[in-house]
Amino acid sequence: MTGGVSATTIVSIGVAMASAAAAAVGSIQQGQAQSQQAKYQAAVARNNQTIAQQNAQDALDRGAEQEQEQRKKTQFLIGQQRASLAAQGADLSSGTSLDLVSDIAGTGELDALTIRRNAQLEARQDQVQGLNYQADSQLQTLAGKNAKTSSYLDAGTSLLGGASKSAGLYADGS
Numbered sequence: 001m002t003g004g005v006s007a008t009t010i011v012s013i014g015v016a017m018a019s020a021a022a023a024a025v026g027s028i029q030q031g032q033a034q035s036q037q038a039k040y041q042a043a044v045a046r047n048n049q050t051i052a053q054q055n056a057q058d059a060l061d062r063g064a065e066q067e068q069e070q071r072k073k074t075q076f077l078i079g080q081q082r083a084s085l086a087a088q089g090a091d092l093s094s095g096t097s098l099d100l101v102s103d104i105a106g107t108g109e110l111d112a113l114t115i116r117r118n119a120q121l122e123a124r125q126d127q128v129q130g131l132n133y134q135a136d137s138q139l140q141t142l143a144g145k146n147a148k149t150s151s152y153l154d155a156g157t158s159l160l161g162g163a164s165k166s167a168g169l170y171a172d173g174s
Helices: 007-087 095-173
Strands: none
Touching (some): 007 095
16 A cells, blocks of 8 residues: 555554553543642641640640649648748757758759759650651642642653654554
8 A cells, every 4th residue: 555554554553642642641640649649648747737736735734734733842841841840849040940941942943943844845845746747748748749740741751652653653654
């Protein structure tokens, strides 16, 4: 058959184009699925960030309550010690009695401040974790956008490859 394109060539061109179109559609669908997965992961990370922030605030709140409770315990202990010393006839305004009460007050305040510091450290750890979740969320969002863009590029490559193959088949079949 001279001067025309054979039926086999036309079928081959059609198969090449259909194959390229199917590959392009597959690439886009895969990119959309990856994008949806990344969006889900970003949402999970944002939720985890919120929880971490709540945990940080909870640590500070608990620390403040425990600090106050420690100060109350110290005041109660000082009161008990003064009553005991007074019952023994000790002078509470000087000497060993005053030193003892001062030591109890100092130790109690140190304990209260230690509780505050530990709560701040726990809160800081939760805040850092929240920042890590925020970064992960941003990374997942970017990965989703990249997956979508990449799928379009892959689809274009498939279509161009199919067109190139079809042109080659046409040139060979003419």
